[in-house]
Amino acid sequence: MKRNDIVLIGILLVVALSALFAVRALQERTRFDDGTAAVYHQGRLVLSIDLADGSDEVHGDDVFVAEDVEGVNTILAAHFDGREISSEKAGEGRFYIVPGNNGPVTIRYRDHMVEVIDETSPRNICQHQGRTNSPFKPLTCLPNDVVIRILRPGEESDGSIR
Amino acid sequence: MKYDTRRLVLLAILLAVSIVLNIVERLVLMGFTGLPMVRLGLANVVVLIVLYVLSPKDAFIVLVLRILLVSLLAPGSTVITFLLALAGGLAAFTAMYACKRTGRFTIISVSVAGAFFHAVGQILMAMFVLATEEIVFILPLFLALSIPTGILTGLIAKKTAAIIKGQLRSYRYEE
Numbered sequence: 001m002k003r004n005d006i007v008l009i010g011i012l013l014v015v016a017l018s019a020l021f022a023v024r025a026l027q028e029r030t031r032f033d034d035g036t037a038a039v040y041h042q043g044r045l046v047l048s049i050d051l052a053d054g055s056d057e058v059h060g061d062d063v064f065v066a067e068d069v070e071g072v073n074t075i076l077a078a079h080f081d082g083r084e085i086s087s088e089k090a091g092e093g094r095f096y097i098v099p100g101n102n103g104p105v106t107i108r109y110r111d112h113m114v115e116v117i118d119e120t121s122p123r124n125i126c127q128h129q130g131r132t133n134s135p136f137k138p139l140t141c142l143p144n145d146v147v148i149r150i151l152r153p154g155e156e157s158d159g160s161i162r
Numbered sequence: 163m164k165y166d167t168r169r170l171v172l173l174a175i176l177l178a179v180s181i182v183l184n185i186v187e188r189l190v191l192m193g194f195t196g197l198p199m200v201r202l203g204l205a206n207v208v209v210l211i212v213l214y215v216l217s218p219k220d221a222f223i224v225l226v227l228r229i230l231l232v233s234l235l236a237p238g239s240t241v242i243t244f245l246l247a248l249a250g251g252l253a254a255f256t257a258m259y260a261c262k263r264t265g266r267f268t269i270i271s272v273s274v275a276g277a278f279f280h281a282v283g284q285i286l287m288a289m290f291v292l293a294t295e296e297i298v299f300i301l302p303l304f305l306a307l308s309i310p311t312g313i314l315t316g317l318i319a320k321k322t323a324a325i326i327k328g329q330l331r332s333y334r335y336e337e
Contacts (some may be wrong), residue, residue, distance in 0.1 A: 140288065
């Protein structure tokens with residue numbers, strides 16, 4: 001490699017790592033255990049989850065809520081014609097299933113945070129984004145057109161974002 | 163630009179290779195690495211090779227046709243994935259072309275610039291399509307991942323481009 005290559009790659013690396021550490025620090029400092037997770041499908045608000053206790057407000061007809069811990073697999077599988085979620089993925093918590101462009105998207109609420117535990121997409125990126133209760137860490141399932149935004153306490157969710 | 167049969171055949175083969183690499187990468191490599199968020203961008207190797215062995219115009223044609231055809235063929239593709247691929251691909255191509263045109267960089271850093279701006283293009287399109295500006299906070303992770311993957315694809319492209327250039331020279335010699 002030439003000297004120019006090292007300079008260019010070095011600059012890009014510094015930019016990327018600086019931004020990465022800054023965003024991580026921001027996400028850690030802005031966590032709201034009493035915020036609200038607003039779930040949008042195709043730009044329309046379909047579900048609001050209170051992060052304080054997991055209580056929900058459903059805005060769509062095709063949203064499913066499973067509060068059970070034991071037997072949750074049976075409930076989910078029965079609801080979606082045999083589409084099963086492994087017990088390892090399900091675990092404990094409160095579950096919400098919202099529609100996605102490629103099929104159902106399963107969200108778990110636990111310990112004042114939400115995460116996506118099952119959906120269909122080429123890279124499953126939103127499943128690997130982990131849990132969040134920070135407005136600076138939205139969960140985005142792009143192929144499913146599902147977005148989970150975290151709202152600060154008292155912040156009102158928009159009915160539509162488009 | 164004149165397209166003789168040999169050039170057309172070479173382009174068609176490289177386009178087919180890039181489509182197969184793209185689909186195989188989706189299906190196999192992610193599971194193999196255990197890091198689904200990491201995509202090497204093997205299909206971009208072909209665009210890089212065409213950029214260096216043939217011309218920028220040919221590289222652009224291969225890029226656009228690959229994105230169109232993969233969107234039609236690959237399982238799980240939607241309008242959103244097509245738009246993301248298009249935005250990422252065009253941003254990457256612009257960055258690679260600009261870097262190559264300066265003549266100051268080798269194929270490896272041209273590849274890194276492509277991977278870096280591919281992430282930028284995709285996230286900007288995602289912000290637009292989903293109307294959610296908070297998506298920008300995912301960008302730093304993708305930028306950080308783009309450096310090692312860009313270096314790796316650059317190394318692969320460097321070796322492969324040298325082989326293809328050698329083959330083309332030998333064919334011309336035999337004529």
